[in-house]
Amino acid sequence: LQNSTMRILLSRTDSIGDVVLTLPMAGMIKKHLPESEIHFLGRSYTSPVVACSGHVDHFHNFDDIEKMRDADAAEVIKSWGIDVWIHVFPVKKIARLVKQADVKTRIGTTGRLYHILTCNKLVRISRKRSDLHESQLNLKLLAPLGITENTRLDDMPSLISFNKVPELSERITSLLNPGKFNIILHPKSKGSAIEWGLENFSALMNKLEKDDFQVIVTGTEEDKKAIGSSLPLDNKNVVNLLGKLSLEELIALISFSDALVAASTGPLHLAGILDRLAIGLFSSRRPIHPGRWAPIGKYSHALENFDDCQNCAEGEGCYCISAISPMTVIRMIEAHRSRSA
Numbered sequence: 001l002q003n004s005t006m007r008i009l010l011s012r013t014d015s016i017g018d019v020v021l022t023l024p025m026a027g028m029i030k031k032h033l034p035e036s037e038i039h040f041l042g043r044s045y046t047s048p049v050v051a052c053s054g055h056v057d058h059f060h061n062f063d064d065i066e067k068m069r070d071a072d073a074a075e076v077i078k079s080w081g082i083d084v085w086i087h088v089f090p091v092k093k094i095a096r097l098v099k100q101a102d103v104k105t106r107i108g109t110t111g112r113l114y115h116i117l118t119c120n121k122l123v124r125i126s127r128k129r130s131d132l133h134e135s136q137l138n139l140k141l142l143a144p145l146g147i148t149e150n151t152r153l154d155d156m157p158s159l160i161s162f163n164k165v166p167e168l169s170e171r172i173t174s175l176l177n178p179g180k181f182n183i184i185l186h187p188k189s190k191g192s193a194i195e196w197g198l199e200n201f202s203a204l205m206n207k208l209e210k211d212d213f214q215v216i217v218t219g220t221e222e223d224k225k226a227i228g229s230s231l232p233l234d235n236k237n238v239v240n241l242l243g244k245l246s247l248e249e250l251i252a253l254i255s256f257s258d259a260l261v262a263a264s265t266g267p268l269h270l271a272g273i274l275d276r277l278a279i280g281l282f283s284s285r286r287p288i289h290p291g292r293w294a295p296i297g298k299y300s301h302a303l304e305n306f307d308d309c310q311n312c313a314e315g316e317g318c319y320c321i322s323a324i325s326p327m328t329v330i331r332m333i334e335a336h337r338s339r340s341a
Helices: 016-020 023-032 042-051 062-064 070-079 091-098 113-118 135-147 153-159 198-207 221-227 246-256 268-273 324-339
Strands: 005-009 037-042 059-061 084-087 105-109 121-123 181-186 213-219 238-242 259-265 277-281 300-303
Touching: 005 023, 005 277, 016 042, 016 198, 016 268, 023 037, 023 135, 023 153, 037 062, 037 246, 037 277, 059 062, 062 070, 062 091, 062 238, 070 091, 070 153, 084 091, 091 105, 105 113, 105 135, 121 135, 135 153, 181 198, 181 246, 181 324, 198 324, 213 221, 213 246, 213 259, 221 238, 246 268, 259 268, 259 324, 268 277, 300 324
Parallel strands: 005 037, 005 084, 037 059, 084 105, 105 121, 181 213, 181 259, 213 238, 259 277, 277 300
Antiparallel strands: none
């Protein structure tokens, strides 16, 4: 595994935030094996995120592979000429296809029985019990490549070459107010996180001074339906972009905005690596706590209500996240603005 020209594939077929926290792996591989060729297997809807990375050379769409007969899918995978396949997000079907395609080195975790049958390099990782951040846990999967460097969370952004961000269209540029602090609020999470609640987002919107802040509300068409009239979208300083942005446009918008507030979602992680003020609202419950899922980036913050919430500590259902005060968020924004002035 010392051939620096080998083709290495990172397989992560879940959501945007997960993909963002996988990208440091590409940077670490390039650091130690600079001539390697990095491939990424993901879903079509996350391809714009991977496209922003300066370390990933090729993207492969699992949505296409998933539709094929197994024999055909294995042949397509074989045609990519992958030397090392790393199952960052374990999927039984993918593991089976990669073995069928006879990829030489197949890295997986010991926590999946099917990896014992389909992988020839196994790494012992217990994600649920670990105190490490998701991005740090992902790097552990590089050990079979001889890459065992430990990375502090503060140093993680240096491994992300997120330097191919889409240009901002005139339509989106016109929505930003250069005379104000442009803040994106992303209230919903598509079920990927415990949410702060529309009442809290509504209160925050009403407390942000209209002369100082341009508030931009983002989300999907489904989010738009779920939100309905629960937010003061008619406030004069509010721009309603619910259901109106592609992911490419959202990435560009975040990169030109000043801040983003959200629960543990993809847009929060994008804001973090784009060096925007990223304020994440979290439950303390394992394994969804900020120790595992906080956004990475020099202006990233994770807010919890109770560090010692008993229900969260026991892994039980809890909505103590909703008790985080909108004023706590505003104080964090104002502190950032003061430091940046």
